[in-house]
Amino acid sequence: MSLSSFNPPRVLVVEDNAAFLDNLRELLGDAGYLVSGANSCREAHERVQDGFDVALVDLRLPDGDGTELARELKEKVPECEVVLLTGFATLETAVAAVRAGACAYLMKPCAPNELLLTLEQTMRQVRLQAEKRELARRAQVTEKLAAVGTLTASLSHVIRNPLNAAALQLAVLERRVRRLSAEQQPALLDPLLLVRDEIRRLDHALEDFLQFARPRSFRPEPVEVVALLRRVVDFLGSQAEARRVRLELEGEESLPPLKGEEERLRQVLINLTLNALEATPEEGLVRLSAQREEDMVRLCVDDTGAGVPPELRTRVFEPFFTTKEAGSGLGLSIVHSVVSQHGGSLEVTSSPFGGARFLLRLPLVD
Incomplete structure (x- = not known):
């Protein structure tokens, strides 16, 4: 899920306590987050299609375990991060949270400043991962562009010269056909013009390659x-x-x-x-x-x-x-x-x- 400064970060809160869920909606909404809520594992899975960047998940839910839900959310949306909430923290639950892919673990009730700080740090992690994916994508594009440049050096001579020769001969042939009687022209012109259009299409495709291969100075x-x-x-x-x-x-x-x-x-x-x-x-x-x-x-x-x-x-x-x-x-x-x-x-x-x-x-x- 790509983030930009023009899109508010999205938070999915999975909490079966309606009053606590409303409090989180208000607190996070005032802090600039776009908040959606779910009160069960089933509803959380339905909310996934709406998209989110961070999920705040209660450890104990009426229809399942929050740790297992965290693992499922990470599988469905690998670019998201999950923060687990619990009122009964133990060493075992903390270890399970880490294994499930949760990046943070908060005790309920948590202080507003602690919650907001955790979310801010989590969003920083989400942005960092998004930047890494973008860098990887750009590296892949750069490799493809390098391949285009290498290929174009030979395409320019191997393809352009025969295309120009074929286009010239077609132009000569077209002039000769147009000198024939009106009855004879259609049967000869139709396939000739079709070939001419196909040569133009090839020429345009080659020009696309050449635009990539030719570095141009920028004069704004x-x-x-x-x-x-x-x-x-x-x-x-x-x-x-x-x-x-x-x-x-x-x-x-x-x-x-x-x-x-x-x-x-x-x-x-x-x-x-x-x-x-x-x-x-x-x-x-x-x-x-x-x-x-x-x-x-x-x-x-x-x-x-x-x-x-x-x-x-x-x-x-x-x-x-x-x-x-x-x-x-x-x-x-x-x-x-x-x-x-x-x-x-x-x-x-x-x-x-x-x-x-x-x-x-x-x-x-x-």
Whole structure:
């Protein structure tokens, strides 16, 4: 469960004492935690699907043992941490708690400051583990990018030259076919144009590889945010109309400029918006929006499509990963690379409109 400074930490409290559960809800809620409660093992298992970062689990529950529940919760949500609560602490229960994967053990009733300190330390552990997973994921992506660079050195010559030659000969052949009578042309032009389109598709896939392999210097300049979004909406307006999808823009005209390369950022937004248009059914909506967030600008591309399943959200930016039959799996990787070079971040979440939201955060001009 990834954490960010914009998401309140989530705590699941499993406690059969209703009064104590209410007290914990109020105390933790006031401290900035998002609290959900359960009064039994069965209800705790039902709450797992809602997601949580830390579970506070009573040792004695009406339908089971808190130690066993802690082990089950850790198995279902390995990235979470569990704190056990008990009014009858013994050496045996403490050892059992450690074996079950609990990171802390508190006596009831516990002082509010002790509880909050324990939770703060536990959340620090959760964040640390999340950072380790992210570093491991980035290392894996880096290895894949290195493989792309090595592969591209030979692809550039071995594939591009024959593609160019084939495209040239097809262009010559097309001109000759068009000189024939109108009756003869269709039978010859249809397969010719099909081959031409396939060669273009191969050329675009190769260009994706080349973009990864060619390091480009970064020359940032002030970029007007709303003007940038407006150009993207104007450019893709006809495609949205052809798909019968509403394409909207929402942004504050008074936003200060962001720091970046306008052409590359425009391509990033075009890529994300095209993906949103493809994912959105007829009569649906795609919206581009911008708002300030301290020293960053927050750009969102929302749609009313099917969304991105949670289990795929950490993978969509990996090189070669794609859910499209004809995709190279590099489009979103390139987008992520460009955003990272701008000192920003990119993530995919659920849209308030029901589909996917691609959320970019980019630094404003100092």
